[in-house]
Amino acid sequence: MAGLIAVLAALARLEWRHIARAGTLIGNSFPVLAIVLQMGQSAGFVLLLFVLLLILPVCTDPLRRIPQHRLALWPLGRRQVNGLRFVAVWLNPMSWITVSLVLMTSWSLGLLFLALALTVNLFSLPSFGQWNPFRYMPAPAGRFQELLRKDLRNTFHLLDTYLAIALSIATATYRFVASKPEPEAWFVMSLLVVLALSTAAQTLFAPDGPAGVTRYRMLPVRGWQVLLTKDAALLLVTLVLTLPLTPLPAVGAMLAALAVGHRHAIEPAAQQPRWSFAHGSLVPDGLVQAFGIFSMGVTIHRQDWRWIGLSVLLWAGSVLYYGRRFDKA
Numbered sequence: 001m002a003g004l005i006a007v008l009a010a011l012a013r014l015e016w017r018h019i020a021r022a023g024t025l026i027g028n029s030f031p032v033l034a035i036v037l038q039m040g041q042s043a044g045f046v047l048l049l050f051v052l053l054l055i056l057p058v059c060t061d062p063l064r065r066i067p068q069h070r071l072a073l074w075p076l077g078r079r080q081v082n083g084l085r086f087v088a089v090w091l092n093p094m095s096w097i098t099v100s101l102v103l104m105t106s107w108s109l110g111l112l113f114l115a116l117a118l119t120v121n122l123f124s125l126p127s128f129g130q131w132n133p134f135r136y137m138p139a140p141a142g143r144f145q146e147l148l149r150k151d152l153r154n155t156f157h158l159l160d161t162y163l164a165i166a167l168s169i170a171t172a173t174y175r176f177v178a179s180k181p182e183p184e185a186w187f188v189m190s191l192l193v194v195l196a197l198s199t200a201a202q203t204l205f206a207p208d209g210p211a212g213v214t215r216y217r218m219l220p221v222r223g224w225q226v227l228l229t230k231d232a233a234l235l236l237v238t239l240v241l242t243l244p245l246t247p248l249p250a251v252g253a254m255l256a257a258l259a260v261g262h263r264h265a266i267e268p269a270a271q272q273p274r275w276s277f278a279h280g281s282l283v284p285d286g287l288v289q290a291f292g293i294f295s296m297g298v299t300i301h302r303q304d305w306r307w308i309g310l311s312v313l314l315w316a317g318s319v320l321y322y323g324r325r326f327d328k329a
Helices: 002-023 030-038 043-058 068-073 078-091 093-104 107-123 126-131 145-155 159-177 185-202 209-218 223-242 247-265 282-302 305-328
Strands: none
Touching: 043 159, 093 107, 145 223, 159 185, 159 223, 185 223, 185 247, 185 282, 223 247, 223 305, 247 282, 247 305, 282 305
16 A cells, blocks of 8 residues: 555656646747737637647646556556556546536536547557657658758647647638638738747757757758758748738748747757747747737738848848857857
């Protein structure tokens, strides 16, 4: 019994650390996004997206985070293992949230959340790696094809990207389904898609970790080429997500966000955990990015599309300057 209690205590600490790590928004541009959306009618919808994106990644089975070979070595009998599995269910936030929704709202909402959480658990199974769609991520042919493919995969392991996807789908649906859509709605939302992705522009090397940065320095490529491939991944995602909205101002805004984000991106940083929000710098980088996104996007959209040339020049200068600094580091 004492051994089982010790295991449960360790499992509870592990689950709490996982929740605290996945739920942090320190250094993310989410606060800026939330403030902007509170001024409009979309605040409730985006708040729901925030909550779902924060909660669902931590709703996986706590026992699945323990290596199976290590679990098999623990001196636990069958009855103790079954008791451990039963208690682990209630260490999972999914159980408490489902019960709360059923008691406080309705069965249908509780079952909907349960279905979403079970879907997340399905995709976290070890067997999912055998048919993981990210393994077949397309990328343009060329010398840097595999580097670009890797960076595209890393982008889709951040919750920021899924917020941007949800905003894009919701706005595109509104644009083509609503009888009298607001003309400027999809332009504003396209900039919010860029803002949702902007923190990832500050953490270009974080998914690779210190070991990945070391491997980059061993490759026969220059720093500006490395930044170019990483920027290309975010620009491709931005272009695809804003095609049904206003792609040109969005691309110009993302170029501005990347030009600002390079300063923080090349600094040494801890490895970015998967299925969490990007951990960048809100002050000053995030605020400067937000200013650049909206000022450049509005200028391109309302004055002249050729202002995108200024975005390209600023971005190219940033790539060359910080690429040189990356080489000297």
